[in-house]
Amino acid sequence: MTDPTPQQMHLINHSDLQAFVEAILLGNGTPPANAAIVAQCLVAADLRGVDTHGSNRIPSYMERIRQNALDARAQPTLRQVTPVAAQVDGRNGFGFVAAHTAMDAAIRMAREFGMGMVSVKHSNHFGMSAWVVRQALDAGMMSLVFTNSSPALPVWGGREKLMGVSPIACGAPSGDPRRPFILDMAPSVAARGKIYKALRRGEKIPEDWALDQDGARTDDPARALEGVMLPMGGPKGSALSIMMDVFSGGVLRGGVCGACDESPDLFMSMEEFQGRMDYLYKRVVESEKMAGVDRIYFPGEIEMITEEQRREKGIPFAASEIASLNQEADRVGIAHLKVQSSN
Incomplete structure (x- = not known):
């Protein structure tokens, strides 16, 4: 069962985040021009509040590269x-x-x-x-x-x-x-990425999002990922x-x-x-x-407002998400992600 205890959130400056993501991509063999495109797109999602499709995807992308399932140089x-x-x-x-x-x-x-x-x-x-x-x-x-x-x-x-x-x-x-x-x-009802986000952050999900593998409604993201979205x-x-x-x-x-x-x-x-x-x-x-x-x-207006706020105040990440990103930084020998503030 997912641990429902909320994690402490930390704010990351969007420019620092983009440079960090780009460095990880370069360290995994992505050509500079392509690394810039990928990093810009991921941080754009973070800025708009679409955290499910932002920089937290980096560990899974890098794992696909390591497994030769994705060609970073293509x-x-x-x-x-x-x-x-x-x-x-x-x-x-x-x-x-x-x-x-x-x-x-x-x-x-x-x-x-x-x-x-x-x-x-x-x-x-x-x-x-x-x-x-x-x-x-x-x-x-x-x-x-x-x-x-x-x-x-x-x-x-x-x-x-x-x-x-x-x-x-x-x-x-x-x-x-x-x-x-x-x-x-x-x-x-909800993007599948939101279930992965809840799993990373130890949160429950609404029961109308997904069914578990037995066909029953569930608020556990782990069980939801074993089943189907609604x-x-x-x-x-x-x-x-x-x-x-x-x-x-x-x-x-x-x-x-x-x-x-x-x-x-x-x-x-x-x-x-x-x-x-x-x-x-x-x-x-x-x-x-x-x-x-x-x-x-x-x-699209709510996302635009969110972007304005996050450009000014920073992008929120859970401690576990930062740790996962820093593991990728260690793999390519770059500095850890700089935290702007915590709340």
């Missing part, structure tokens, strides 16, 4: 299929690098033809989907990002691991870069997980993730599009509130 290759479609071969390297290459290509095609689509094959986990969406937003473009993942979710009415907890993400720019539309969600919205979540496999898995052909990018100025001017987005933002956040609600947030 460089993805791009094959142009049509003027608006391409495919990236990740060559079993970091998914972050393959996804970055794919979105770069999609952006390039969208600038010339109004839209671009790229699929990725032979790749690995690429962290928080929102960072790929952010890459398109920085170029002033809308985007859709799909990926499939290893089985962890039953189809509706079943209890065996059959579908992946595969996220869908999308984004659209607005006139104010501080409040773009960003949606990044999994078809399960889909959100019953059959709707199950159907979304199947859709992810259709669009980004073997059904469509090719790979671990697919990225589709569409330029917002294909059908109207950028200025008109941004104005419409700003209007939508105001309509959403200024709409009438239900009882007990103080504020309505636009998709």
Whole structure:
């Protein structure tokens, strides 16, 4: 049974964390440019409060390198299929690098033809989907990002691991870069990474997140990982997980993730599009509130606020998480992670 005793939390400066993660990656054979991409993406997740897809993933990634399950030195290759479609071969390297290459290509095609689509094959986990969406937003473009993942979710009415907890993400720019539309969600009640996070921190989970191996609801993350995740919205979540496999898995052909990018100025001017987005933002956040609600947030806004706070105050890590990261530092002979403060 998981120890429910909360661990002391420590705050880490985001710049120190990024340099630390990058050094570990370099020490494990990752080329400098690729190490910078991976470290930046992981810390971006930490800053947005998506701790399940942040720097705590480093020990598992490094273990995959040691087991020769991931090639840290691999460089993805791009094959142009049509003027608006391409495919990236990740060559079993970091998914972050393959996804970055794919979105770069999609952006390039969208600038010339109004839209671009790229699929990725032979790749690995690429962290928080929102960072790929952010890459398109920085170029002033809308985007859709799909990926499939290893089985962890039953189809509706079943209890065996059959579908992946595969996220869908999308984004659209607005006139104010501080409040773009960003949606990044999994078809399960909770992301599987949240269960791993609870296990690391000795915490229980809500009983509606997962079933144990006997098909019973559980609040123990260890037992939950032996069982299956539960889909959100019953059959709707199950159907979304199947859709992810259709669009980004073997059904469509090719790979671990697919990225589709569409330029917002294909059908109207950028200025008109941004104005419409700003209007939508105001309509959403200024709409009438239900009882007990103080504020309505636009998709992605809470994460933006969290990022502002964490840039200023630091990113929280449990003592056990810091110890795990420092073990990787010892393996490559670099200094331990610097703690900013504790609470």
